[in-house]
Amino acid sequence: xxxxxxxxxxxxxxxxxxxxxxxxxxxxxxPADLDARLQKAFQMLDGYAAHVxxxxxxxxxxxxxxxRDGLLHTATFGYADIxxxxxxxxxxxxxxxxxxxxxxxxxxxxxxxxxxxxPQQPITTYLPWLSIHSKYAPITGHDIMxxxxxxxxxxxxxxxxxxxxxxxxxxxxxxEPGNHFLYSNVGYQIMGYALEEITGKSSGDNVRERILQPxxxxxxxxxxxxxxxxxxxTGYTNLYDDRPGRRNAPLIEATWLEYAAGDGAIVxxxxxxxxxxxxxxxxxxxxxxxxxxxESFGLLTQKGAKEEDxxxxxxxxxxxxxxxxxxxxxxxxxxxxxxxxxxxxDMDAGYGVVTLxxxxxxxxxxxxxxLKLLHAAYEGLELPAPPDDVPPTRIKNxxxxxxxxxxxxxxxxxxxxxxxxxxxxxxxxxxxxxxYGQDEFLVPDREFELFPLRFxxxxxxxxxxxxxxNWFASEAYSGPREFETPPEWATYVxxxxxxxxxxxxxxxxLRKGELKRANPDGEEWTMTPDGHGDFWAGDEDAPPQEQISxxxxxxxKTLRCMVSGQPYYxxxxx
Numbered sequence: 001x002x003x004x005x006x007x008x009x010x011x012x013x014x015x016x017x018x019x020x021x022x023x024x025x026x027x028x029x030x031p032a033d034l035d036a037r038l039q040k041a042f043q044m045l046d047g048y049a050a051h052v053x054x055x056x057x058x059x060x061x062x063x064x065x066x067x068r069d070g071l072l073h074t075a076t077f078g079y080a081d082i083x084x085x086x087x088x089x090x091x092x093x094x095x096x097x098x099x100x101x102x103x104x105x106x107x108x109x110x111x112x113x114x115x116x117x118x119p120q121q122p123i124t125t126y127l128p129w130l131s132i133h134s135k136y137a138p139i140t141g142h143d144i145m146x147x148x149x150x151x152x153x154x155x156x157x158x159x160x161x162x163x164x165x166x167x168x169x170x171x172x173x174x175x176e177p178g179n180h181f182l183y184s185n186v187g188y189q190i191m192g193y194a195l196e197e198i199t200g201k202s203s204g205d206n207v208r209e210r211i212l213q214p215x216x217x218x219x220x221x222x223x224x225x226x227x228x229x230x231x232x233x234t235g236y237t238n239l240y241d242d243r244p245g246r247r248n249a250p251l252i253e254a255t256w257l258e259y260a261a262g263d264g265a266i267v268x269x270x271x272x273x274x275x276x277x278x279x280x281x282x283x284x285x286x287x288x289x290x291x292x293x294x295e296s297f298g299l300l301t302q303k304g305a306k307e308e309d310x311x312x313x314x315x316x317x318x319x320x321x322x323x324x325x326x327x328x329x330x331x332x333x334x335x336x337x338x339x340x341x342x343x344x345x346d347m348d349a350g351y352g353v354v355t356l357x358x359x360x361x362x363x364x365x366x367x368x369x370x371l372k373l374l375h376a377a378y379e380g381l382e383l384p385a386p387p388d389d390v391p392p393t394r395i396k397n398x399x400x401x402x403x404x405x406x407x408x409x410x411x412x413x414x415x416x417x418x419x420x421x422x423x424x425x426x427x428x429x430x431x432x433x434x435x436y437g438q439d440e441f442l443v444p445d446r447e448f449e450l451f452p453l454r455f456x457x458x459x460x461x462x463x464x465x466x467x468x469x470n471w472f473a474s475e476a477y478s479g480p481r482e483f484e485t486p487p488e489w490a491t492y493v494x495x496x497x498x499x500x501x502x503x504x505x506x507x508x509x510l511r512k513g514e515l516k517r518a519n520p521d522g523e524e525w526t527m528t529p530d531g532h533g534d535f536w537a538g539d540e541d542a543p544p545q546e547q548i549s550x551x552x553x554x555x556x557k558t559l560r561c562m563v564s565g566q567p568y569y570x571x572x573x574x
Contacts, residue, residue, distance in 0.1 A: 097334025102318030146304035192262020235338015254338025405472030483513030
């Protein structure tokens with residue numbers, strides 16, 4: 001049954017612009033009719049956002065737009081609770097996830113200004129009980145806050161984040177600190193505990209006293225407990241947690257968690273987060289004075305580590321920074337079980353956007369459209385029309401994938417392109433593919449639903465296709481077609497699960513002579529033998545981050561897979 005979501009009564013408030021803003025309207029370089037242009041832009045934004053929420057099955061969305069001088073616009077869409085038909089309102093709170101990291105970083109930078117914290121010192125200076133095996137130089141606070149320490153991402157089987165940090169004593173780092181960007185949530189948990197050790201107060205109390213109260217963020221809490229639940233939008237997640245999500249896939253209520261660690265424990269409203277963004281747009285200045293020095297703001301938004309080899313995005317201390325159309329941008333995203341968030345500010349133009357949702361997917365273009373509308377309004381340009389709702393079946397370069405691909409077993413798949421549609425011919429069925437990513441597609445067919453269909457290129461030409469354990473090559477492929485692997489590797493292949501709500505499951509696949517961990521969203525980690533019978537693994541084209549081992553073999557199948565100390569167990573499902 002297709003589940004339908006209808007736009008709830010929209011609580012949409014366009015705030016009158018302040019006197020300071022009204023004066024700025026006529027400042028050099030800004031259109032004299034900026035106020036009217038912005039109001040028109042917000043009408044267009046709200047119409048598009050309502051359309052996206054309804055057509056893409058987003059439960060609820062809250063957004064806010066601000067400039068350096070004040071809140072410009074807020075709007076809410078959809079439901080805080082689908083079952084009760086409770087609409088999202090301006091007072092509805094959401095978990096903001098990893099945007100919380102910048103709050104932890106700012107509190108530590110405040111201590112640095114007072115000589116109580118030095119990010120260049122080994123983190124064990126402040127946490128002497130912390131132990132991490134390494135043959136390299138000691139890990140510093142700077143390494144951790146820029147995600148270059150080589151720490152694992154999580155240990156979410158451990159309900160105590162303090163023990164999660166202590167459990168690092170059981171693992172080794174894989175490279176010299178400071179050399180590679182690898183995102184680590186446990187790293188910011190460590191920094192939250194450093195904040196506690198230095199001040200003698202909890203991480204949450206520090207954030208409340210040092211940031212929330214001075215900024216007047218009265219609808220925001222730095223931790224969430226069972227008492228918080230009644231004031232939050234209900235979080236939702238995909239029913240099918242073991243495969244890539246499709247548009248309007250069925251949703252269920254997400255697992256509820258209490259949380260208090262420094263990497264993601266804040267709940268807030270869009271308008272409160274606009275207060276925070278406004279402080280950032282003013283380089284650390286709040287309504288009643290500085291939250292941090294200009295030097296500290298520079299450290300927060302520094303180019304500390306390049307996030308991708310082929311991109312221009314850098315990570316500072318809890319905040320990303322990049323250039324877009326010549327403008328200096330800062331921002332961060334957040335994801336929690338059942339929630340997602342996004343915050344971005346244009347430091348040159350002086351405006352920004354916040355969106356909060358009660359599901360883990362994206363905003364379907366709403367956020368990017370908001371920024372485009374703001375840019376056009378401030379630059380005196382024609383306001384852009386809403387983005388076309390391009391169906392995922394429209395594939396402009398469909399012809400590039402056309403051809404026959406064969407497996408060593410003799411099995412074949414045939415790709416046919418007809419205009420901008422790509423069809424898979426398989427066992428008498430013709431299946432229209434849906435774009436999922438770069439050279440990646442979803443195949444709406446039961447036999448293909450667990451993995452995306454991916455294509456590989458040689459010299460820019462598509463020559464091979466991958467689906468789970470299966471590899472198909474075209475006649476244009478040049479390279480080996482047979483591969484030898486240790487016999488025990490075949491015992492590792494299968495589906496593994498854990499009873500924790502974050503990364504609930506994954507699959508180990510053996511393809512083209514390599515073991516890979518295939519995550520439900522289609523991401524694959526290449527597994528490299530460590531020389532001692534286990535493996536290092538990590539994102540493709542990145543240095544290894546996680547340690548993986550297998551044990552307990554019965555009837556030729558291992559029953560347990562350990563990921564950086566976290567146990568997963570073989571599932572009965574394929």
